[in-house]
Amino acid sequence: xxxxxxxxxxxxxxxxxxxxxxxxAWPALxxxxxxxxxxxxxxxxxxxxxxxxxxxxRMPGQDGLQAAEAxxxxxxxxxxxPQIVFVTAYDRYAVQAFERQAVDYLLKPVTPERLARCCExxxxxxxxxQTAPAGADAALDALxxxxxxxxxxxxxxxxxxxxxxxxxxxxxxxxxxxxxxxxEAADKYVRVVTVERDHLIRVSLRELLPQxxxxxxxxxxxxxxxxxxxxxxxxxxxxxxxxxxxxxRAERIGVSRLHAHRFKGL
Amino acid sequence: MAAGQPAAARPPVERDAAEARLALLQSQLEPHxxxxxxxxxxxxxxxxxxxxxxxxxxxxxxxxxxxxxxxxTLHPLADELxxxxxxxxxxxCRMGARLQARLDLPDDLAAxxxxxxxxxxxxxxxxKHGLEPHVAGGRLDVSAMxxxxxxxxxxxxxxxxxxxxxxxxxxxxxxxxxxxxxAMYGAAASLDLAAAAADGDGGxxxxxxxxxxxxxxxxxxxPRHATVQSDP
Numbered sequence: 001x002x003x004x005x006x007x008x009x010x011x012x013x014x015x016x017x018x019x020x021x022x023x024x025a026w027p028a029l030x031x032x033x034x035x036x037x038x039x040x041x042x043x044x045x046x047x048x049x050x051x052x053x054x055x056x057x058r059m060p061g062q063d064g065l066q067a068a069e070a071x072x073x074x075x076x077x078x079x080x081x082p083q084i085v086f087v088t089a090y091d092r093y094a095v096q097a098f099e100r101q102a103v104d105y106l107l108k109p110v111t112p113e114r115l116a117r118c119c120e121x122x123x124x125x126x127x128x129x130q131t132a133p134a135g136a137d138a139a140l141d142a143l144x145x146x147x148x149x150x151x152x153x154x155x156x157x158x159x160x161x162x163x164x165x166x167x168x169x170x171x172x173x174x175x176x177x178x179x180x181x182x183x184e185a186a187d188k189y190v191r192v193v194t195v196e197r198d199h200l201i202r203v204s205l206r207e208l209l210p211q212x213x214x215x216x217x218x219x220x221x222x223x224x225x226x227x228x229x230x231x232x233x234x235x236x237x238x239x240x241x242x243x244x245x246x247x248x249r250a251e252r253i254g255v256s257r258l259h260a261h262r263f264k265g266l
Numbered sequence: 267m268a269a270g271q272p273a274a275a276r277p278p279v280e281r282d283a284a285e286a287r288l289a290l291l292q293s294q295l296e297p298h299x300x301x302x303x304x305x306x307x308x309x310x311x312x313x314x315x316x317x318x319x320x321x322x323x324x325x326x327x328x329x330x331x332x333x334x335x336x337x338x339t340l341h342p343l344a345d346e347l348x349x350x351x352x353x354x355x356x357x358x359c360r361m362g363a364r365l366q367a368r369l370d371l372p373d374d375l376a377a378x379x380x381x382x383x384x385x386x387x388x389x390x391x392x393x394k395h396g397l398e399p400h401v402a403g404g405r406l407d408v409s410a411m412x413x414x415x416x417x418x419x420x421x422x423x424x425x426x427x428x429x430x431x432x433x434x435x436x437x438x439x440x441x442x443x444x445x446x447x448x449a450m451y452g453a454a455a456s457l458d459l460a461a462a463a464a465d466g467d468g469g470x471x472x473x474x475x476x477x478x479x480x481x482x483x484x485x486x487x488x489p490r491h492a493t494v495q496s497d498p
Contacts (some may be wrong), residue, residue: 010361010364010398011302011305011306011360011361012362013306013309013310013359013360014302014305014306014307014309014360016313017305017308017309037401039401058298058398059398060398060399060400060401060403061363061401087299088299089298089299089301089302089305090298090300090301091298103421107363108301108304108305108309109301109302109304109305109308109309110305142399233420
């Protein structure tokens with residue numbers, strides 16, 4: 001069966017060109033969708049389940065990395081994640097991260113030589129994924145490493161937060177980060193949840209994450225980061241979904257496929 | 267040592283202005299914009315050589331204006347909008363129907379002297395943080411008018427809005443514009459960024475106010491090189 005691919009690129013000329021160049025470099029590859037924004041990329045990837053995703057790194061709606069994360073989280077467990085190729089005109093930190101994590105990427109303008117090499121690697125990776133043992137998914141590992149590795153910012157780590165200033169009216173309350181049970185993304189805000197109450201802060205989870213101590217605060221889903229010592233137990237249901245029971249809070253927190261590896265029993 | 271001397275000998279205000287211009291230049295030649303434009307050009311060379319030629323001419327004009335901006339202190343407002351027009355054509359080629367741009371310059375303001383590329387960072391900002399992240403794209407209006415003896419320049423987009431526009435690297439471009447205005451006009455000029463809520467289309471409105479009289483273009487009593495010397 002021929003391999004299939006999705007192209008997500010917001011600039012129409014560049015999308016058409018990539019499609020034309022792919023037809024030359026890999027005639028057997030079937031392009032099943034060409035979309036112009038990150039949200040459409042997620043929807044079409046999940047509906048059509050192509051083998052390869054070419055994701056522009058900067059797109060309207062969700063960007064390439066957010067789209068990749070959303071696709072990975074909703075991808076069915078019994079199928080290997082698609083091979084992901086990020087396409088970028090110039091994103092210095094992202095390219096460094098791609099290099100570090102051996103993630104495929106293309107630089108715009110895309111040259112035929114580089115595209116030919118990329119297609120060759122993709123063919124090998126697809127063949128390898130077919131014969132890989134259950135549970136091993138190189139594409140998933142690479143994406144996880146990329147998400148944890150600061151693809152959007154310099155690797156220089158900002159100092160860890162000890163106190164979170166929460167503004168409400170004319171008062172700024174200082175919430176000790178140690179009191180936080182979990183953080184939850186809520187649109188353009190983050191919900192800061194302690195045992196007693198929760199607060200809203202005007203920052204994205206993505207901006208907040210590098211300022212948290214990664215050994216104490218674990219991302220378990222693209223929308224939630226949990227303080228590890230507050231996790232009481234992880235429960236796996238019949239469908240394989242993992243939920244967390246937390247100390248001091250009644251609600252359960254879902255764990256995505258990308259982060260499930262943390263909760264394998266010893 | 268010798269290389270460091272002329273800079274050190276200059277008065278602080280002029281050195282600040284020179285550094286601001288250099289930093290502006292670096293922010294102007296944004297590699298992401300350049301490489302994406304080149305990628306589009308590369309595509310057009312094969313499919314539509316005439317359009318490729320037009321796009322290349324616009325890129326050349328844009329680069330020339332950007333590089334020239336560090337050498338001239340003032341140019342006519344009409345030139346400023348002509349450079350914006352080149353830039354917007356480049357962006358339109360890339361974004362297609364997602365970008366609708368309109369430039370509005372009354373004839374009697376066309377010759378007024380303004381600092382080169384004073385509007386450029388605002389327009390780039392509106393596209394990069396307002397329209398590009400917006401799935402549907404949107405409208406960009408640039409206008410000039412006379413208000414209470416001041417020249418008022420407005421850049422308005424109907425994009426994603428301030429919360430995005432006010433984060434990260436966009437601060438830099440705006441900061442540069444502010445610093446250049448201060449270096450040139452002192453407290454008589456201002457740049458404001460606000461949510462464009464009045465007509466319900468959302469997005470962001472950037473407003474520059476600056477003195478209109480030619481004398482105001484020579485702060486600190488020092489003569490300046492200028493491509494336009496007279497006020498009509």
